[in-house]
Amino acid sequence: MALNDTLVVFADGNPIDVLRSYPVLDKPATRGLVERLFPGARAEEIGDELLVDALNPPADVVCVGCFAGLDLVCGWGLTPRRPSELDPIVLKASSRRNVYLHAAHGDAGWCCYGVWRDGTRLRARCVCADPGIAEDEGEPLGFEAGGDPDDLPCAAMQGLFGFACDDHDRLDDVDPELIPVVVYRISTAS
Template sequence: MMRRLYPGREIEECEGSTLSDGVYPPSGTAYAASWPGVEVIADQRVMIDAPSQLTEDLVAASAGRRLVLHAMHSVVDWLAFAVWEDGHLVRSLSLSPDNGIIENIGEPLPFELPYWAGDRPADVLPWPGEEAEPYVLPFHPLDLGEDALRALCGFIQEGRTEPDDVDADAIELYGFHVRNPREPDPSESEAELRRAVEAMPPPRFFTLGSDGSLIEREGL
């Protein structure tokens, strides 16, 4: 399966994970599993802003079946998901508060309808000392993301589980290092980054003066 989905890549087996812990593998690593009728891949490389731009190799591999892409990033409240039926894209949505609606293709799926109808507004608490401001989107992407994950994949990452949810902790995934032989080895890139950090000058610290100017501080 890995050779079919990653043609031309160097693939080396490594330590695996579980469906609950392996949804965001390290860069260059993919977690995967296969059962009759179901194949699962977790890889940062498919977590793209515009799901409709998923690589043709992956879409072609889903011929005759349903393909689901699901990605979330809690730091920036980003959600993206898409559904293909027999290689044809039927629904794609990608949005975040910073970038708004990045992609919105096809008709909303049933689990989305309460969100677009305004029945699931975002409940965001302000920082201490700040006034609450309206959320820039009609709902919180991560709330919709959990409902999308349950509806499309049968499990959730956060929130209250339901009796019919898949026990993601019990689903084991194999681990693979996947590398494009035409790209630098990840260890070389990490070493280059370490050298760049070591060459940086010592950090400088500033505080805000009463007139709004920045005043440099000595150390922490």
């Protein structure tokens, strides 16, 4: 799996449980989520993809999946430099109780992730090659303990969403090759 990714997940409970069940896509709901995330913009549906191919979309594209108990979106235009800078529009785009953010850029040595519950930020962490830790707020999550900083992007992806980043697939891993999303091109309305 690529180490360049941007993913925001809105979930009623644990996103791993929902994703592991390979939920059925609610395609009409994806349009509503895109419209809430990009008010006033034009969203053109341009196809379907699997989540594994949607994690690192082009700049003007978002990939959206809406399922029972979970909504997700991949889009660099939504990704903040630090989790604490996540736009309130994104946080309020879904009525789900929990919001999870994961973004990484392997070439830049940058990874950030955050967790919100009922609108309150519980964890925000941003690590980059220089200056090192750019943000570290809230209680550390289980996957952070004793880990190698170089493995942080994969550890965070596994811990938050159950995706394996390497060839060592566990039987309980979520398989993003089996989760469908809808692809939209976003442009400013004229």
